[in-house]
Amino acid sequence: MSFQLGLIGYPIKHSLSPWIHKKFLRASNLEGEYSIIEIDPGLNFADQMEKFKQNRIDGFNVTVPYKQKIISYLDHVDEEAQNIGAVNTVVNRNGKWTGYNTDSIGYVRSLEAKYPEAFTQKSTRILLIGAGGAARGIYYSLVSSGFKQIDIANRTTESAEKIAKHSYVNTNVLTLTSAERRLGRYDIIIQTTSVGMKPNEDRSIISLENLKESSIVSDIIYQPIKTKILSAAESKGASIHFGHTMLLYQAQYAFEIWTNQKMPVNDMDDQLKNILEGR
Structure with missing residues (x-):
């Protein structure tokens, strides 16, 4: 199986999520891609979500400005995400979308x-x-x-x-x-x-x-x-x-939801710190 994963939001061209998840994919010996999918707020969000469902993406992250907006397009929302009122991770299970919040x-x-x-x-x-x-x-x-x-x-x-x-x-x-x-x-x-x-x-x-x-x-x-x-x-x-360690561990939990594999962070903490300090 090859996992099709991604991130939706706007603007997100400089997101570090692809770097993190591609490392997780390699470390887990799983095949897959993690793509940046910018959705301009000027576009029809419902149309974009319909295209997404047709493409049968396995899972995706959600960032601003869509963490609340995505909820009405989901089939199920995890209890913690309901309490928080925001979703940042969606998994496709047999064509049904379930939303989670992995940030907290x-x-x-x-x-x-x-x-x-x-x-x-x-x-x-x-x-x-x-x-x-x-x-x-x-x-x-x-x-x-x-x-x-x-x-x-x-x-x-x-x-x-x-x-x-x-x-x-x-x-x-x-x-x-x-x-x-x-x-x-x-x-x-x-x-x-x-x-x-x-x-x-x-x-x-x-x-x-x-x-x-x-x-x-x-x-x-x-x-x-x-x-x-x-x-x-x-x-x-x-x-x-x-704060940058939160990025890694929320991604770790999202990857776990998508693949049922919990990947160790190991030295990614220091690697991510170096990337951020260079920006």
Whole structure:
């Protein structure tokens, strides 16, 4: 069997997904192709999806601006993707399309791979910064992983409250100012907003003045690799976690869905870091 895989979105010509999945295909000794399929928002999306179904693609990733729009064209949506409200991976099973969200599970896998000890203690106290789609997905995956204390800090508390009200774990909703004051209480701080992304890499969403040295600080941004908040955390002696690893592990989970093979990341972490630092 030769797998026909791809990525839809716009613009996506510079996506690193083909690099990742072609490496997975080679490492698994599976035949297949992974193609970039740009769909201009000016085109009729329904027509494009009909062509896709006729071509019998085995699976594809979905990125902006179609993570929500794709849902109405699917035959089934995984429960976690339903909770998150976005799909980034679709698999074709006997002509039926099922949608998943591998971003959040991929993020949690990447964090566990780097800091497995944090996952052995479910009393670990976590602070999520931000309340957008990425935060919502990561929140649900952390809950599924068994963590019992996950607070959310955001500029406006309404969005954070919408995430927290559907959970059975302990969640305090905080302003960013309040989170800064309480920062020493947390074992893991996860930054999920776009603050600090190129070309505004000189910005940081909160001060880490009250950060404790034993904390882990994670940022899902990967351009730049070491954001201002990660540099500040490192200078205070805390452990840091890079956002580019989420790319690898969400792709690992997508590949697993398509092929039933879980491929090890191995040194792809360093290879991807080098590629991104060269951009």
